Amino acid sequence: MKRFIAFLAIALLPLAASAHGPSPQKVEKSVTIKAEPAKVWALVKDFGNMQKWHPAVTNTKLEKKGNDTFRTLTLKDGGTIYEKLRSIDDQSMQLKYEIVEGALPVADYYSVMTVKPGPAAGETTVTWMGRFYRVYKLNPPIPAGQDDESALNAVNGVYDAGLANLKKVAEGQK
Amino acid sequence: MPSWADSYAYITNQGSNDVSVIDLGKNSVIARVPVGKSPVGVAASSRLGRVFISNVDGQSITVIDMRTNKAISETPIASSPVGMVLSPDNARLYVADWFEDRILELDTSNMSLIRQIKVEKAPAGMAVSPDGNYLYVANRDSNDVAVIDITTLRITSRIPVGNHPFGLTVSQDGTWLYVVNVQDNNLTAINMQKEETFTVAVGEHPYCATVSPDGKFVYVTNTQGDSVSVIDTLQKKTIDTIMVGGFPEGINYDNSTHKIYVANWFDNSVSVINARNNQLVTTISTGTRSRAFGQFIAEAAH
Numbered sequence: 198m199k200r201f202i203a204f205l206a207i208a209l210l211p212l213a214a215s216a217h218g219p220s221p222q223k224v225e226k227s228v229t230i231k232a233e234p235a236k237v238w239a240l241v242k243d244f245g246n247m248q249k250w251h252p253a254v255t256n257t258k259l260e261k262k263g264n265d266t267f268r269t270l271t272l273k274d275g276g277t278i279y280e281k282l283r284s285i286d287d288q289s290m291q292l293k294y295e296i297v298e299g300a301l302p303v304a305d306y307y308s309v310m311t312v313k314p315g316p317a318a319g320e321t322t323v324t325w326m327g328r329f330y331r332v333y334k335l336n337p338p339i340p341a342g343q344d345d346e347s348a349l350n351a352v353n354g355v356y357d358a359g360l361a362n363l364k365k366v367a368e369g370q371k
Numbered sequence: 372m373p374s375w376a377d378s379y380a381y382i383t384n385q386g387s388n389d390v391s392v393i394d395l396g397k398n399s400v401i402a403r404v405p406v407g408k409s410p411v412g413v414a415a416s417s418r419l420g421r422v423f424i425s426n427v428d429g430q431s432i433t434v435i436d437m438r439t440n441k442a443i444s445e446t447p448i449a450s451s452p453v454g455m456v457l458s459p460d461n462a463r464l465y466v467a468d469w470f471e472d473r474i475l476e477l478d479t480s481n482m483s484l485i486r487q488i489k490v491e492k493a494p495a496g497m498a499v500s501p502d503g504n505y506l507y508v509a510n511r512d513s514n515d516v517a518v519i520d521i522t523t524l525r526i527t528s529r530i531p532v533g534n535h536p537f538g539l540t541v542s543q544d545g546t547w548l549y550v551v552n553v554q555d556n557n558l559t560a561i562n563m564q565k566e567e568t569f570t571v572a573v574g575e576h577p578y579c580a581t582v583s584p585d586g587k588f589v590y591v592t593n594t595q596g597d598s599v600s601v602i603d604t605l606q607k608k609t610i611d612t613i614m615v616g617g618f619p620e621g622i623n624y625d626n627s628t629h630k631i632y633v634a635n636w637f638d639n640s641v642s643v644i645n646a647r648n649n650q651l652v653t654t655i656s657t658g659t660r661s662r663a664f665g666q667f668i669a670e671a672a673h
Contacts, residue, residue, distance in 0.1 A: 219427050219453045219469045220409050223386065223637070223660055283575075283595065293595065307576075307595060309617065309637070326637055328618065336450060336470040 217305045217330040222345055224352045225326045228360035229316065232367040237321040238290045238312045240367060244268055244282050250363040253355065276300030302347045303329040323363060325356045378627050378671045381422045381435070382634055382641055383410040384658025390424060391657035392440050395625055395668070398643055398653055402440040406433040411662050414455040414464060415669035419479060422669070423464055425452040432466065434482065437669065446482040448475065455665055456497040465506055467494035474508060476524065488524045490517050496539035498548070509536040509550055516550055532559040533570065538579030542586045549589050551577045558591055558602065569607050573600035579664065581624045581631065583646060590631055592619040599633060601649055611649050615642035621663030627671055634663035
């Protein structure tokens with residue numbers, strides 16, 4: 198009975214707490230937006246409204262559990278991603294969050310979005326950086342869809358589409 | 372030609388598959404040495420004039436000749452070499468194989484395998500006692516430290532620590548073992564002579580630690596706090612937090628200059644801290660995804 202319960206417990210472990218391999222991947226993308234930093238930061242820091250600027254997100258549900266804030270993103274293709282807010286720093290205009298579990302083929306995903314003024318006056322640069330591991334935690338051979346390439350492609354897609362649309366939304370706003 | 376009056380840091384760049392060589396007298400990069408795929412671990416030896424680099428995805432160990440700053444060999448290691456540590460006489464290199472749950476003992480003169488020992492699970496950071504008698508291994512997935520008698524290469528004890536121990540270091544006199552518990556945001560300090568342990572809270576998602584030569588301070592990198600925690604070992608608490616670059620990992624104390632070097636994985640750089648006042652001195656650009664996991668500073672020959 199004890200062994201069965203232990204097995205169940207392992208199967209239910211959230212993605213964030215489970216073991217990973219030794220090679221983290223990194224994606225870093227930037228976009229320059231012709232809008233004031235304060236306006237762009239207002240969009241980025243609004244953790245409960247990602248659908249306002251990310252084209253793949255149809256709905257965001259915010260949730261507080263004690264001192265922690267979570268969000269469930271509903272995606273256009275029907276999947277969901279459950280994320281935990283780590284910090285929002287208004288002074289450095291930086292947002293940090295992690296994925297708890299969800300549709301993206303990644304493990305131990307941690308991300309930082311930074312908003313900075315410039316390069317020119319009236320412009321803002323947004324940098325989106327992610328660190329994550331592939332889904333498959335053991336040594337090769339790796340099952341299809343759980344490898345480094347799948348993880349990288351997915352995150353690159355999220356960042357490219359997101360930053361391009363963030364630019365459109367921020368520049369379109371009055 | 373490198374000056375033998377200076378110390379050097381060998382920073383593994385997991386992203387650009389090379390090693391940035393920093394002259395610590397000038398705090399500037401003097402060479403970039405191409406190595407294998409995804410280099411992470413490093414063990415530098417002034418005595419041998421060699422630097423050992425673990426290429427995690429390349430499944431090999433590269434040896435760099437310090438005089439020329441060129442790779443002179445690449446030894447295949449079946450599975451995933453990550454953490455490495457040299458014996459005090461530098462005749463032996465211990466390599467932790469992450470996926471196979473074992474430690475390999477290599478002869479540094481020819482990189483041949485001498486012995487190996489199974490250690491579970493997911494051996495990560497390692498240290499050797501200054502008297503050369505014991506190898507300490509942080510087992511990330513079993514939440515303990517294995518104490519291995521080097522003469523017999525047998526585990527003599529396992530010390531439970533916190534959740535997900537990764538970096539491990541020993542004080543220069545061998546008395547204290549410091550283990551970083553990634554998921555608990557704290558450090559476990561173990562006195563190897565009397566049975567005393569204590570834990571100290573540090574910052575977010577800590578990875579590695581280094582100790583001042585006098586043993587008074589331990590410095591811990593907080594990967595998700597973008598900072599270094601300074602622990603006063605007598606007070607047994609964190610007394611300062613120094614902001615460094617994005618996602619700091621490997622950290623070493625340079626005994627000759629009393630500066631602390633930190634590799635920043637997100638920022639592709641190394642932060643330099645003055646240990647006398649805990650102030651950031653400068654930031655040096657390195658290759659991409661710098662990790663520097665292990666003993667990456669080779670002290671100047673005196």
